[in-house]
Amino acid sequence: MHPHSRGVTAEEALAAPSAEPDETPGSSDRIERLRTERTATEDVILRRRSVRAYKKKQVPEFMVRRILEAGRFAPAAGNGQAWRFVVIRDPDIIRGLTETTRKVCKVFAWLIDYQGRRFSWRLPLARLFIRARANDLHPVPFSAIPLIAEGKLGVFHGAPTVILILKDVRGVSNPDLDCGIAGQNMVLAAHSMGLGTCWVSFAKLAFQYSRRWKKRLGVGHPYKFVSSLAVGFPVGEPDGMVARPTPAVDWFEDGAKRVSL
């Protein structure tokens, strides 16, 4: 019998009647253990933090390929796999994308910054922009735009590898969602290997407001930039559990509704 097989021979079963716990899915042994122990997968999910400081050391190519494999096997609507990944490990391109993103942020920052008495006249204009692009100019990204413009917030944070996630606009149902699922697969795979990642959607500006990178990187119809991942070895140990709000969850069960935190 293969040494790693979970099967137990009759002899072994007789020799050690209380033997190993039953690991089949749904077995009571396995369920009981889950009450007190998280799985390795849960641990990676809960400890994953966005990493914003990377070492210069390049990520070995095989690790990037493994990350891409995690993305390739993500679930997708109708098995459409409406994504395309572009790996960028050329520092000039990463710098260039950063620079274009920064330039666009500079223009935006000038247009929308109404904070401080000197600029309060821009408030009505800013509110108009916010209304038109309510998701992009939500208070959080709104506050990040001037930081990026001033170089106080990095775009790729010095990561040596960047993975662009493009959607195929012809895909099944909602290709953006599929790209998000594939991206999270890649992020979790990377963190399980001791790498750090950060979702960088701000790089969209470099594709939205400039033709240069679309041309240079071949991002044309039917592909559209959805988001990107910064990947690299983290400085320090950024992963770990944090506190988060605990929003109420509605449960419908046994003909009643209860609300749990």
Next chain:
Amino acid sequence: MYFPLRRIPRYDDPRESTWGIVRVDADKCDGCGMCLRACPSNALVLETRKARMKTEGVVQCMACGDCTAICPRRAVELTRSYRFTHAYATLDRGPLQRPRL
């Protein structure tokens, strides 16, 4: 895409936009500055070799907790998440809690 009909709140008025708060335990903090590097909101400063949240201007902490996770001395704690009003109002998001079993 969201096209709000309600008023757009002022992002710099604490009555309409409240941002996250982290507390740094000055006794534990050794001023290594890792939290400053992890912070996406530029919300922390080092002063006399201790980290603290900025006090000048609007401090736009997005309550990600990355500073709390990276701190090698467990000196940083997230005490409040962010909350906006009007067009960006959220329902009560419940108390801050770490992952539960």
